[in-house]
Amino acid sequence: MSLPAKDFGKFMTPEEQDGFEQLLRSMTDMSQSSPGSQRIVLQKxxxxxxxxxxxxxxxxxxxxxxxCPLPTQARGFFTSSLDNVEGKPRIYARGYDKFFNVNEVPKTKWDWIRANTQGPYEMxxxxxxxxxxxxxIDETTLLVTSKHAxxxxxxxxxxxxxxxxxxxxxxxxxxxxxxxxxxNATAVFELCDDSFEEHVLEYPEETRGxxxxxxxxxxxxxxxxxxxxxACVAEQFGFRKTGLYKFDTMDEGKALADRVRDDKMFNGRAIEGFVVRCRVGSKPYMFKIKYDEPYLMFYEWQKITSKIISDKPYRTRYxxxxxxxxxxxxxxxxxxxAFISFGTKGVIRTRKRFLKYYEETNSGTPIEVETVMPKLLLVPVATIGCGKTTMGHALSKLFGFAHVQNDNIRSKRQGRELFNKEIIESLDVNDLVFADRNNHLRVMRQSLTNAVYAxxxxxxxxxxxxxHNKDSVEQILETTGERVSKRGEDHQNFVASLPNVRQILQHFVGGFAPVDIDTDADQLFHSVIELDPLADAETTLVTIIDGLCNAFPQTISRPSSEEIQAALQDALHYKPAILYSQAVGTPLEKRFKSKKDKKNKNKKAEIDDDFVILSED
Known part of the structure; x- marks a missing residue:
């Protein structure tokens, strides 16, 4: 096999160079954070x-x-600076665009793949x-990086x-x-060396590199x-090659993948899965096929062990x-x-010891055990007026979610603990629960998710x-303020007649902490469904349903359009059993006073992060 010729390279045209420089400016802008938002691009x-x-x-x-809102979908992206003293800005190294597992996103569902991709299919x-x-870097100097460093x-x-x-x-x-x-190219490798760092699958010495x-x-x-x-480049420079299988149709490739899934082995060894390369029109398209058994189950065991060692909560799927x-x-x-160096060593030994223990004490084979569908808790992360309660009622009608509302908790003292308690008690008797509260602060989310995990x-x-990453603070305040005004007095706590409504909304929007699953507060979220606070109720509900159906196809079945509309109309006409105006003479009076109370003229809105109350000037 001969190496590709020099003119096989691809260099940027002047138009592409201009676009690349604009890309760098956008990346730089996105690496800056602003109140109520998060940095979505990091640089070093x-x-x-x-x-x-x-x-x-x-x-x-x-x-x-x-x-995708990102300037580039490349994962592993190394560049010069915009003011490159050596000449025009350039890309030093480039990984693949982010690609997803089958059924992970709408564009990796088999029906979409069959309808939109063209072969050949390289697996x-x-x-x-x-x-x-x-x-x-130049004709004498190699650049070797990890994915991001x-x-x-x-x-x-x-x-x-x-x-x-x-x-x-x-x-x-x-x-x-x-x-x-x-x-002008970047070679993309997988480093597999158990003597350096163990992953999930075992690589004997003769297979490392x-x-x-x-x-x-x-x-x-x-x-x-x-x-x-x-493969030709790998052969000429002495690198290890990955197994390659080529098909004219996706169904042929899927048949191979299905056989491996059934056998749980391929050519005598367990594998993580396949990467599939094909095209959508003239552009390359990639997706991956990963196997639950044994790979993803073994991977979960590795994560569980690391969490236990660190005394942190963990999730289980299998x-x-x-x-x-x-x-x-x-x-x-x-x-x-035996677990001092578990992050890099001992993963495989620990798993083998458990499998031996299990097989000696049980009649079943571990990797043949079916996955179980656990309970499901939906946790809104929002501010006032986004439509949380409307979504809770619609989802309750469509799928049977138990709807726990923080606004119905009458005791301000220990409010978070009481809310957590109600969620846990609801999960004791329900498989699907909706935790209706803003949860806009990380401390709230961490308290709730840890309590549920326990x-x-x-x-x-x-x-x-x-x-809040897409819309301006002013847009969010205007839209949510209009919704609060429209619902009038039809709420347990926060009604349009309260003084300083705008100030209260600003407090919640200003304190809004974005979701970041890499933080302790949000690490227990299995997935995140992103919503737009400016979107109407129907758009929001359909987005949630799409996200749930994609993530939990065995638990959540897609309802018909008629069922969605009926549930939405029912939710939009919902009125709470106890309104703000009915709070006088009840425990809620400690948190609120009737708008008819003549003393209100000497009061102003006082805010904490669980409730809005009225206090004396």
Whole structure:
């Protein structure tokens, strides 16, 4: 096999260069945060052999949005700065565009794939390691990075392996640098080395190293080489090749994937899954097929162990995960020394010991156990007037969600604890629960999700996130204020006649803490459904239904349009059993006074983060 020629490279046209510079400006803008929003792009700058190189990383959540708001969907994106002293700004290294598992997003459902993609369909085995990018700074200098960083253990170990592979092939780093530089390309590898870091699947010594699975041009838009050319480069430079299977139709490829799913093995070993490359029109399209058994179940066990070691809560999806968690807790207590380096070593040994224990004490085979569908809690993250209660009532009518309203809790003292208690008690007797509260502060979310986890550790907790990233504060205040005004007195607590309504709304919007599943407060959310606070009720309800049907197809069945409309109309006409105007003479009077109370003229709105109350001037 001969190497692709020099003119195989793709360089930016003047128009593409202008677009790339605008992309960098947009990335820079998005790396800045503002009140009520979060940074959705992160950057870090390195000095590499006298060259200033910036790594850009976007929050994963935003890749799933349609349309994607990010300037680029590349994961692993290293560039010069806009004011590059060496000339025009350039891309030093580029990974793939973010791609998703089958059924993870609407555009990876089989029906969409069949209707919109074209062959040939290249299926490569998805090796289980860490992503490595290798490109050239110039004709003599290689750049070796992890997915998002330089000068970290993963990139340094990958650099060692680059030298090993090149030596075996009789090649040098300079030869590889010339090859990559002339073609303006980035080689994409999987580093699989259990002596350095164990993942889920085992790699014996003879199978370790760098697996070359893709080569991308260093251009803003993804241009990726066909797999045969990638395999040729791997062969010429001594890298490991990934298994390649090519089909004319997707159904042929799916048949292979289904056989592997049934057998739980491929060519005598467990695999993580396949990466599929095809096209949508003239553009490349990629998606992945990952296997629950054994890979994702083993991966969950690894995560459970790490959480237990760190004394943090964990989620379970698989029935076998509960007995594993009980077993590993005991092992950590009895043999703590065996788990000191669990982040990098001991993953495979621990799993093998559990499987042996289980098979000795049970008649079933662990990896044949079916998954279980746990309870489901929906947690709004919003501010006043977004439509939380309307959604709660509509979802209750459509799917039977138990609807727990914070506004019905009459005691201000220990309000959060009482709300948490009501949610837990509702989950005791219901599989589906809607936690109707703003949950706009991280402390609220952490308190609730941790309390639920303590009593129902397998419960799926999903954030319904009315994001402030798209709309301005003024737009949100105007729209939600109009909704509060329209509902008038039809609310338990917050009514249009309260003094300083605008001030109260501003308080909640100003204190709004965005969802970030990488924080302790939000780490227990299984998934996040993003919503627009300016959208109408029907759009919001359909978005929630779509998200739930995609995430929980075995639990949530899509209702008809007629059923959705009926539930929505019922919810829009809902009035609470106890209104603000009926609060006089009840425990609610301690939190609110009737608008007819003549003393109100000497009162102003006082706000805390659970309730709105009236207090003396």
């Amino acid at each position: 700058t390195y000095d590499v052999s006298g060259h200033t190189i910036t790594s850009w990383r976007s929050i994963d959540f935003f890749y799933k949005k349609n349309p 490569t085995i998805k090796e289980d390691g860490c992503l490595i990018l290798v490109s050239a 330089i000068y970290v253990p993963h990139s340094e170990m990958a650099s060692v392996w680059v030298d090993k592979h090149l030596a075996l092939a009789g090649r040098t780093r300079e030869e590889l640098a010339v090859f990559m530089h002339e073609r 760098l697996y070359l699975h893709g080569i991308n041009h260093n251009t803003p838009e993804l241009i990726t080489w066909v797999s045969e050319d990638v 029935a076998m995960s509960e007995p594993y968690a009980r077993w590993v807790k005991k092992e950590i207590r009895l043999h703590p020394e 009593e129902h550790p397998s419960c799926y907790q999903v954030a319904l996130y009315w994001s």
